[in-house]
Amino acid sequence: MVKVQENVSENTALLRQWIAQCKPGQMVFFGGAGVSTESGIPDFRSSNGLFAQKYPYPPEEMVSHSFFEAHPQEFFDFYCDRMLALDAQPNACHRKLAQLESQGICKAVITQNIDGLHQAAGSNNVIELHGSVHRNYCQACNKSFSVYELLDARAASEDGVPRCSCGGIIKPDVVLYEEPLNDEDLTRAAKAIASSNLLVIGGTSLNVYPAAGLVRYFAGDHLVVVNLAATPLDKNADLCVTEPIGQVFNFDLT
Numbered sequence: 001m002v003k004v005q006e007n008v009s010e011n012t013a014l015l016r017q018w019i020a021q022c023k024p025g026q027m028v029f030f031g032g033a034g035v036s037t038e039s040g041i042p043d044f045r046s047s048n049g050l051f052a053q054k055y056p057y058p059p060e061e062m063v064s065h066s067f068f069e070a071h072p073q074e075f076f077d078f079y080c081d082r083m084l085a086l087d088a089q090p091n092a093c094h095r096k097l098a099q100l101e102s103q104g105i106c107k108a109v110i111t112q113n114i115d116g117l118h119q120a121a122g123s124n125n126v127i128e129l130h131g132s133v134h135r136n137y138c139q140a141c142n143k144s145f146s147v148y149e150l151l152d153a154r155a156a157s158e159d160g161v162p163r164c165s166c167g168g169i170i171k172p173d174v175v176l177y178e179e180p181l182n183d184e185d186l187t188r189a190a191k192a193i194a195s196s197n198l199l200v201i202g203g204t205s206l207n208v209y210p211a212a213g214l215v216r217y218f219a220g221d222h223l224v225v226v227n228l229a230a231t232p233l234d235k236n237a238d239l240c241v242t243e244p245i246g247q248v249f250n251f252d253l254t
């Protein structure tokens, strides 16, 4: 049961009811940038986001694999200044999903975000389709580094490019443009979606393939889209919710 709800739309109330009635392990959440914007992390693709800001190169180009290879110094300037938001804290959506996992309701969170906020909130089964800023590897010897170690290595480097003690460049385990998504993650995501009965897609218009194609694996009863703006998926959804996602997920089950 959901506690008495005030000041929420009928659609939000219905989503909460579906979550409350969801059988154990039958809910999957698939989230995008909009989940993190309420934690103060800018949305890459929104007009107010990173890509509208001014840099010597277009931001899309600066987070591409070829740019990383050709201009590591400029890549890390941009990456560390604009892509890292290490002070950001989980919001009500992250926290509720972690709670729903601990209650056995939500079995997986699939995310396009790289900020690690779902884990910070306590979720364990998180499939990070675009990688994570918290994992970093030496390209030469494969040694792993935390993001703080990467920043230390960058501070110690004359040109601002973080390097391992072996001399190799430390690369964030983040999927750059021109790089494929991890097959294993895609398979895990597809399996989780295929075996769920309630799929909630939040904070993304899912117009980025191949992530967008994952939704076709869903064969359950309730496909819900939570997004402030309309998305191409709305026509396939059983329910569309257009309220802020932190607000939608700010509720208590009794």
Ligand code: ZN
Binding pocket: 138, 139, 140, 141, 142, 143, 164, 165, 166, 167, 168
């Ligand atoms: Zn190394």
